Amino acid sequence: MTDTITVENLIEQVRNLIRYRGQVHCDTPIYEKFHKEIITYVFENFLDKTEHWDFIQKNLIWKSVHYLSRQEADNILTGLENLRLEILERQNESRNPIWQYIHPLIVGTSQKLFTDKHYSKAVQAAFVEINDRVKKIRIKIDGKE
Numbered sequence: 001m002t003d004t005i006t007v008e009n010l011i012e013q014v015r016n017l018i019r020y021r022g023q024v025h026c027d028t029p030i031y032e033k034f035h036k037e038i039i040t041y042v043f044e045n046f047l048d049k050t051e052h053w054d055f056i057q058k059n060l061i062w063k064s065v066h067y068l069s070r071q072e073a074d075n076i077l078t079g080l081e082n083l084r085l086e087i088l089e090r091q092n093e094s095r096n097p098i099w100q101y102i103h104p105l106i107v108g109t110s111q112k113l114f115t116d117k118h119y120s121k122a123v124q125a126a127f128v129e130i131n132d133r134v135k136k137i138r139i140k141i142d143g144k145e
Contacts, residue, residue: 005041007084010034014077017068024068026061031068035060045087052082090115105129 013034056079059072109129113122
């Protein structure tokens with residue numbers, strides 16, 4: 001049974017890579033473990049479309065002829081810290097009490113967009129939903145149903 005992968009665990013693994021004696025290549029056992037776990041974590045948590053993952057990915061080593069430099073390791077740490085902040089932001093936004101006061105249809109069409117920081121799209125989706133509802137109500141009132 002493997003342990004649950006966390007950002008904190010990945011950060012500690014990068015710190016261990018920095019402390020490693022000798023050059024770290026893609027086939028170094030602790031790097032292989034880290035590489036596998038970071039990819040698993042990113043895709044399981046839907047972080048693969050974030051700018052932070054793009055930044056981290058540019059600093060990973062993929063070929064056996066390359067080795068991990070200190071600068072690349074520091075960049076990976078920075079990217080992981082930014083991923084941690086993004087995850088905390090997502091958790092805080094999903095707990096935002098404002099959504100309890102908004103109609104469930106609007107929540108269904110807009111909350112994810114808003115949480116993902118697509119504010120104009122979230123507002124547009126809400127207005128489209130309101131417009132559709134008003135049209136349906138108007139049709140019922142006019143008896144054209």
